[in-house]
Amino acid sequence: MKQLALDIGLASGPTLENFQPGSNAQALQHLRLAAGEAAALHSPVPIYLWGAPGTGKSHLLRAAYEALRAQGARVGWLDPAMRWPSAFDERWSAVLLHDVHRYSEEQQAAAFNWFINALDPAAGPPRWVLAAGDLPPADLALREDLRSRLAWGHVFQLQPLAEDELRAVLHRQAGERGMALAGDVVDYMLHHFSRDLGSLTGLLDRLDGFALRTQRAVTIPLLKSMLQGD
Structure with a gap:
């Protein structure tokens, strides 16, 4: 009978602590500060991360999501796999937009709506927006109003590790x-x-x-x- 191996040494999931920053230390520091502020219902500046595949964008977005959730915050998450995005939820403390360069027209419309409602909500303080894509905002093949808003705050180009x-x-x-x-x-x-x-x-x-x-x-x-x- 084939022996089953026990999962003794499972790796931990993405966290802000286990991210290897290399030359991306400034981006990591901004995310650490913003994630703490967002959970406390402050209004951190939007952040957009861009870079080639494998530079850590997904790691950082998922790590920020988990950090916020660990503090009890509700978080809006949108990625290309979500065909029918929900409406903006006033209970959210932050909005995370993953792989924006792959968004469909419907997803772009939802992302724009979430972005506007996050920065100018009907109730409560502004929410944090964290987004990521493969290209700088100006080069994204997205609707102009969304592309321009992705460039509003801090924009960081992530570099590959040496x-x-x-x-x-x-x-x-x-x-x-x-x-x-x-x-x-x-x-x-x-x-x-x-x-x-x-x-x-x-x-x-x-x-x-x-x-x-x-x-x-x-x-x-x-x-x-x-x-x-x-």
Whole structure:
């Protein structure tokens, strides 16, 4: 009978604390301050994050969402997978708009409505707006009124991590999973696969699961075996 591996060393989800900032420290600091203020019903300045895939936009939006929810705040969340966005909810303390560059016309209309109601609500103080996309506001293929509002507050371009920073993240994530990750395995991952952090984290997840199922140490031969479908 095949033995089931126990999930002993599960990695934690995205948080503001486990985000590796690299050259994005200023953006991270603004998010930490704004997330605390939003939960207290203050009126932080809107923030828009942009950058290439793998630079940490999704991590930061999900981390901000969890930080707000942990403080008891209600949060509006809109991403391209939500085909029928709800109306603005006056109980929200913040509005988070994920992957705005992929919004449909209906989603753009909802995002604009949420943005306007957040900054000028019918009741209560202004709400915080945090948004992210692959391009700077001026280059987004969105309706003009939404595009211009995404540029109203702080706009940060997120930069990819340097190689030593990627190594540090991979070793930290491996440690969170209880994995022993040798330097040569990290070398192989960095030189044979996409170097964006999202892809590398996904590869690490697969490798961790494969090592648990096969009860083998994490090595380059194990990684190759996994990729070959063994």
